[in-house]
Amino acid sequence: MENESKFIAKLKDKGSQNKSFEILLDKYKEPIYWHIRKIVLDHDDAHDILQNTFIKVFKAINNFKEQSKLYTWIYRIATNESLNFIKSKAKKHFKTSEEIMIAQTNKLREDPYFDGDELQLKFQEAINTLPVKQKLVFQMKYEQEMKFKDISEILGTSEGALKASYHIAVKKIKKEIIKIQTF
Amino acid sequence: MVSKNNINLNTNRFKTPKGYFEDITIDNIKKIERKGFKVPQNYFETINIDLINNTNYLSKIINFKYREFALSGIAAVLVIGLFINGFFSDSNSFKDAEILDYMNYELVGYSSYDYIELFDVNEFEINFNQLNDNDFEYYLETSFSDDQNLNNE
Secondary structure, eight states, X not given: OOOHHHHHHHHHSTTTHHHXXXXXXXXXXXXXXXXXXXXXXXXXXXXXXXXXXXHHXXXXXXXXXXXXXXXXXXXXXXXXXXXXXXHHHHHHTTOOHHHHHHHHHHHGXXXXXXXXXXXXXXXXXXXXXXXXXXXXXXXXXXXXXXXXXXXXXXXXXXXXXXXXXXXXXXXXXXXXXXXXXXX | OOOGGGSOOOGGGOOOOTTTTTTOOOTTSOOOOOOOBOOOTTHHHHOSHHHHHHHHHHHHHHHHHHHHHHHHHHHHHHHHHHHHIIIIIHHHOOOHHHHHHHHHHHHTXXXXXXXXXXXXXXXXXXXXXXXXXXXXXXXXXXXXXXXXXXXXX
């Protein structure tokens, strides 16, 4: 992608907006989809959230102050959309977000868009034992191999706090994996 | 005494080896990736600008309809509220002032005989020991019309 500031200017310009948005969509739809999918687990939910994320990006691009990178801004919107989705689903079913995610993990065995083996399922369960923030940090660092600086921009948390969260998350997951692999 | 200003409060003095956090891995264990998640065939090809625009358009329509329904609902509740208030509330509840007005206008002309007819005398227990001179005076003053009635008869 060309110089980011120039590209953002094109996204804000009415004349070039549609074309630029198409480029943006092509570049980010897949990584953003997977980011959302790993949070909400279900394909249909991820599809809805992905669309809402890009609608929000499209609507809010004129208010984007370029204080962060464009990609971290989009990830932040996607993360917030996903978390809000889980919260509203929990509210609708009179449950907590954690309970909703456990139920979602249990549904994976029957999910037509999931064909992971038992180890994958157990790994998913282990990730779900983490609090939301630790889960997000673990996902972004361990799986997506993002830099702490970028994760910090996305989650709005200091790098130090993120490193501590990641350290704890890795320890917990490691413990769970050892348990899984021992049996 | 050591001044607070002389204490090095720099929190950055705790250091970790360079790249320490970057290297935290689930070591000794083969890196597990969350595999197994699939998408429908050609899914990402269906995600394009038209889909986003259509979804945006649809969400606008849904929002408009939702707002319309919400406003109609509020209007209906207000109308029902006013109806209930106007037609049921007032007619069913009497205020103290209304009761007093009724007593003044409707019962003022009643004589003690009328009251006797209204109430069962056997239900009253009169203790004459509790009546004093003031009570008798008050009776004589206020029962003038009754005397008149007796004289007329």
